Amino acid sequence: MKSKAAKTTMLAVLILLPSLVSAQTHRASVRGTVTDPNSAVVAGANVQVINTETNESRTTTTDEDGSYAVSSLPPGPYTLTVERDGFKKLSRSLSLQVNQELRLNASLDVGLIQDSPDDIYAPAEVLKKDSASLGTVIENPQVVGLPLDGRNFYELSLLVPGAVPPAPGSAGSVRGDFSFSVNGAREDSNNFLLDGVYNVDPKLNTFAVRPPVDAIREFEIATSTYDAAFGRNPGAQVNVVLKSGSNDLHGSLYEFHRNAALDARNFFAPGNEPAPKYIRNQFGFSFGGPIRKDHTFYFADYEGTRSREGITRVTNVPTLQERSGDFSQSLLGIPRDPSTGQPFQGGVIPSFFIHPIGRAIAALYPLPNRTAPFANFVSSPTQRDDNDHFDARVDHFLSNVTTLVFRYSLGNRRFFEPFAGPTLSAVPGYGNDVPRRSQNAMVGVTHVFSPKLVNDARFAFNRVASAVNQENQGTSVNRVVGLPELSGNSRDFGLSFITITGFSPLGHEGNNPQDTVTNTFQILDTATYVQGNHLFKFGADIRAVQQNGFRDVQSRGLLNFSPFAYTGVALADVLLGLPLVTGGARVDNAQHLRSQSYHFFFNDSLRVRRNMTLSAGLRYEYNSPPVDATDRANLYDSATRSLVPVGTSGMPRGGYETDKNNFAPRVGLAWTIGAEEKTVVRAGYGIYYDTSPLAPGEALYFNKPYFDFNLFFPLPGLPLTLSDPFPAFFPFPLPDSAQAIQRDLRTPYMQHWNLNVQQQLGSNRVLEVGYVGSKGTKLLSARDLNQPQPSALPQGLPFVPRPVPQFDEINTIESRASSNYHSLQARLQQRLSGGLTMLASYTWSKSIDDASNFFPSAGDPNYPQNSYDLRSERGRSNFDVAHRLSVSYVYDLPFGKGRTYLGDDGAWSKLLTGWQTSGIVTLQTGRPFTVALLRELDNSGTGISALGFGANDRPNVAGDPSLGQRSPERWFNTAAFTFPPRGSFGNAGRNILDGPGYHNVNASLVKNTALSETMNLQFRAEFFNLFNHPNFNLPDNFLGSPSFGQVTSAREPRHIQFGVKLLF
Incomplete structure (x- = not known):
């Protein structure tokens, strides 16, 4: 019923606001003033803009003050003509970039139209004379020309001022994925757009689909004080425009190859051991052209990647003697008989002491293949990465005033990592299969109501299906060695995670298996309206998100063996079948997260004077808390010190009250100085809210009874053994952990501000120097609200007294973190001239916070x-x-x-x-x-x-x-x-x-x-x-x-x- 109401609301907004503008725009505009030789304005002149690839044309006339504006133009090459009786016709060739507001003033010469000179090329405007937004456009020559290892064009985002790579090991950068931070914002605070629509995996706020290099026309990275048309996140707005077809057939066919035989040796690679295997092939094609000249065009592309890489790990494994209980030559020392406290005679554990399950676990280790102390085993199993991507786009001119566009993008990755992580098993056999399938589709209708009003409606669908499954999923290694299974579901089968001090861990990662399918439905209706010196943009962006999945944390259990427990040698404890601590979870917490967002904005770009533009806008963002579709979740309530079902007893369905006052003002000024108009002073300020990833919302699913995790430990007279490591009855169960969410959790936000100067150098080069700052407030973080006071109690105790004794840790999600960022930034950019395209960026900065990410x-x-x-x-x-x-x-x-x-x-x-x-x-x-x-x-x-x-x-x-x-x-x-x-x-x-x-x-x-x-x-x-x-x-x-x-x-x-x- 609630889902039906949400859909009805979305439809009503679409009907009631027919001229709303998209919250993210990829289209360009051109405006200026037409004058005569005496600099007097020329009113009533006809201005026509024609796309030279498709012959699409738009026409307007100059106002009484001689001004004109043509908005909502797709990026690409154009010809602009100006005609007026008594003057020669003026013709200019120009190129419009993504999200560009180009100012192009025109001076007409007195004469007859038929005496007009030939078309004159107008160099691309290198100065931003009508916008205070900081950003950089990466043009097609850079996208296709620069060296890219793996051909991931998103890596070029690091070329802009203020951008830095992610922190090592961050959530968004693992498994070869790409993320970055900009101007003090977190890596999950970037917004990725493809042809103006949402292209994000909302689970971690990373990109959804990644088109190949040969499919990209260009893309923009907006980094600070962008206007109210942009939102959702306060970091970079990465705005990618795909190529489209034209009246001419164009395309490419390619193959890229990389091989370990061409690689140098890693600095730490042993010189006496062979280099690991590496081979990668990337191949594909792109082509576009006319279906019907001047009316219908197509573009399609495909790219495939096949990569095989040997991943090397050096670790320590038991020798054949140690596995059989003979520690007489062991570097770990002689184990003690736990019944007497004395060393086993000769360092050998009698065979009748050895537990069969312990012997079977020890036998899972491979034998040593090196002689280095505590590093006697090296392996290089193959990591497999197969990736396919496909895009198809059709543009159709229904009439002179209406165009249609359809695009579908598909990415399909099959990734296998032989080692799950740096703190997990370092011997082969316990890796992860990581499939990911992403889709992004868009249908758009653009209608020109008049030369002053253009409407662009878009409907988008985004799906990301991803999983992390243990290697050889479905095979119960626990059953092979004699350990019990905590779950009867075959998807959980594998080996419990076993840590043995002194040796590599064994077993599969405890966070797996996990599987998520996230759907995002988006409705946008876009418009721009020109009135005199005003360029108005106003609009809405409405989205509904569904995330369905599961995450079977600790469904195989864990076992820990320590030298501080029984024999003084952890492996000896394994052989005796005596773990220090075990644990495991019984899960019944299928995820069905639902969330909606309603974003509205208004922006006015006003030419206050011929050389000064003031931009002012206001944005409002409403994001509903992620809730379970059936309210099948519990959360900790600090008032009652108990777990409370969501939606009851005052506990909100999402765990916190909706934040409804997210108003975000924006203001910017661009002032062009001097008669030659080659210097621009720009300044801006704005507030930007952050739509957080869905992953923290999964806290709904990790409380009893849906997630029942228990730890077990030996008690006097009641030893814990491998015969029953996860006892069904335990006389002294530990308090449960709990998950909580701050009841008044707020939407995080950042303030941007900057002051910079742009100086044009020649016709195609610009130098920009400025100060850029930001402040993050109410950022997401976590802490333990039930953390005990420091205690000198003996180490290894499974439980310590806590303020709320009926619970262990109470992990709480809060909006309490903050950040500050200050920087000096410089950019020198040359657009294509004399065969050279160049971009140089320098940043001197400092970023301070009390939590740099939630993860x-x-x-x-x-x-x-x-x-x-x-x-x-x-x-x-x-x-x-x-x-x-x-x-x-x-x-x-x-x-x-x-x-x-x-x-x-x-x-x-x-x-x-x-x-x-x-x-x-x-x-x-x-x-x-x-x-x-x-x-x-x-x-x-x-x-x-x-x-x-x-x-x-x-x-x-x-x-x-x-x-x-x-x-x-x-x-x-x-x-x-x-x-x-x-x-x-x-x-x-x-x-x-x-x-x-x-x-x-x-x-x-x-x-x-x-x-x-x-x-x-x-x-x-x-x-x-x-x-x-x-x-x-x-x-x-x-x-x-x-x-x-x-x-x-x-x-x-x-x-x-x-x-x-x-x-x-």
Whole structure:
């Protein structure tokens, strides 16, 4: 019934607001003033804009003040003509970019129309004279010309000022996915648009489909003070425009190949061991043309990727003697007989002591293949990544005033990772299958009511189906070794996660299996209205989101064996069948999340004077809390100190009250200075709300009785054994964990502000320098509301006293975090001129917060050490980079036919014709990281969360922890860190040390050979990390680890990719 009401409301809004404008626009506009030779305005002049690819035309006339405006134009090449009796006809060729507001003034000469001069090319406007929005358009020559490892064009977003790569190990960057942060916003605060419609996986706010490079016309990354037409997220607005068909047939056919034989050796790879396997092929095509000339056009593309990569892990496994109970030669020492406390005679456990299930578990390990102490096994199983993508688009001109467009995009990925994560099993057999299928479809109707009013209605559908399943899903390894199964569902079958101190863990990742299908329905109705010097935009963006799935956390259980328990050797405890702690969950928590959003805005771009434009707007965003479709969920209620079913007893269906006052004003000023109009001063301010990912909303499903997790431990006279590791009856059950949501949870928001100056240098080059700042408020974070006070109780206790004794941790989602960002940014950009396209960006910045994301990253858990002392969490953001410089270029070498040098028909001319080079140079300082204690130590005595929260203890620090001379062997001063007294928190702050910087050069060399006037064959050689500079990962930041303070891994060394393309 509620779903029907929501759909009725959406339909009503569509009917009642026929002239509303889309909340995200990808279309362009051109406006200006027409004058005579004496600079007097010319009223009543006819202005026509014609798309030279499709012959679509739009016509208007100048007002009494000589002004004109043509809005809602698709990006592309155009011819603009101006005619008026008594004047010569003026004709200009121009190119409009995505979301561009082009100012093009025209001066008419006195004379007859038939005496008009030939068409004159108007260089692309490099200054933003009518907008205070900060952003950069990545044009087609850059998209197709720059070297891209994996051909992911989204990586070019890092070329713009203010953009930095994600924190290592962040939720949005794992498994080869791409994310980034911009101007202090979190990585999940970016909004991805494809042809103006929503292209996001709302579970983590990453992109949904990724078209291939050859399908992209261009894309814009708007980064600050964009107008009220944009919203949903306060980070970057990544606005991608796909190619469309034209009156001419055009397309491409290509293959790219990368092979380990062409790669350098990783800095840390052992020289006496073979390099791991790597081979990747990417192939595809694109083509577009007319179905009916001047009326109907098509475009389609396909790209396939087939990648096979050996992933190397070095770990420690039991020797054949240790597996049989013989520890006489073991580096781990001699185990003790737990019944006597004395070492086993000769270091050998008698065979009658060995438990059959323990023996079977030990036998799961492979045998050593190296002699290195505590690193006696290396493997390189194959990671498989198969990806296919397809797009189809049809444009149809129904009449001179109505156009139709349809597009469908499909991405299908089959990914297998042989190792599930850095803290999980490091021996083969326990990886993950990660399928992902994404779809994005759009139908649009554009109607020109008059030269002043244009309406664009769009209907979009977005679906992302993703899963993470354990390797060999359906095979019960537990049954093979003799362990019981917690779940009778075959999707949960596998091996319990088993940790054995001193050796690689065994078993499958505890978070799996998980499966999610998320549907997003979007209705947009777009319009622009021109009245004199006003360009009005006003509109709505209405969406309904459905997420159906499951996540069977700990459905196979866990077992922990520790040297602090029975024998002093964890593996010996396994053989005796004596775990320290076990646990597991019985799940019945199928997910059916539902959410709606209603966004409305109004914006006016007013030309106050000929050289000054003021933009002002207001946006309103209503986002309903994600709820379960059947209200089958419980949450912790702090008032009653109990779990309460949602929708009852005052507990809102989504766990918190709807935030209804999300008004976001925007204002911007662009002031063009000087008679030559080559300098623009711009300033802006705005408030931007953040639609959070759906993943935190899954907290609804992790309370009893739908999620029943239990820990088990030995008791006096009641040992815990492998014969019954998950007892159905346990006399002293521990309190349950609970999930809670702040009752008055607010929508996070950021404030943007900037002041910058643009200076035109020549006809195609612009220099921009400015200050950019932001402040994040009410950002999502989590903490334990039931964290106990620090205690000196013995380590290893499964339970510690808590303020609410009937519960273990109470993990609470809150809108309490905040951030600050300040930067100096500079951009030098040259649009295609003399064969050169170039973009250089520099950012000097500092970002501070108390939580950089809702989810953890490699260098910081994003969870407080002390949930009652949040001020101590204030520090540099995980993604903070003080200095970052990127320079990219595409250059057609000036040799050969038609070029500056050797332009004749000689042999050298033929040899040197068609060569092109391109590259990306990146220099950045290191990002911060937090020094912490090993999680299992629980030095503060505040408890280790059963679900992975808490136990984020930090050490004490004295003196300067930084080193003047750093090396991989000693990256920081480890002597500055010490263990705090048992039962206390350390005084070390969050993110107080810098990791390694990043220096990289990617380059390509391209040869174009003309096969005919319309066909070109292109050979490409692309070099990534050209100079093979070792770019180190973060050092080991855990005090108590054997490699504490050492860098033990590096990013990829130099590798080479070859490609061939047929262009027509």
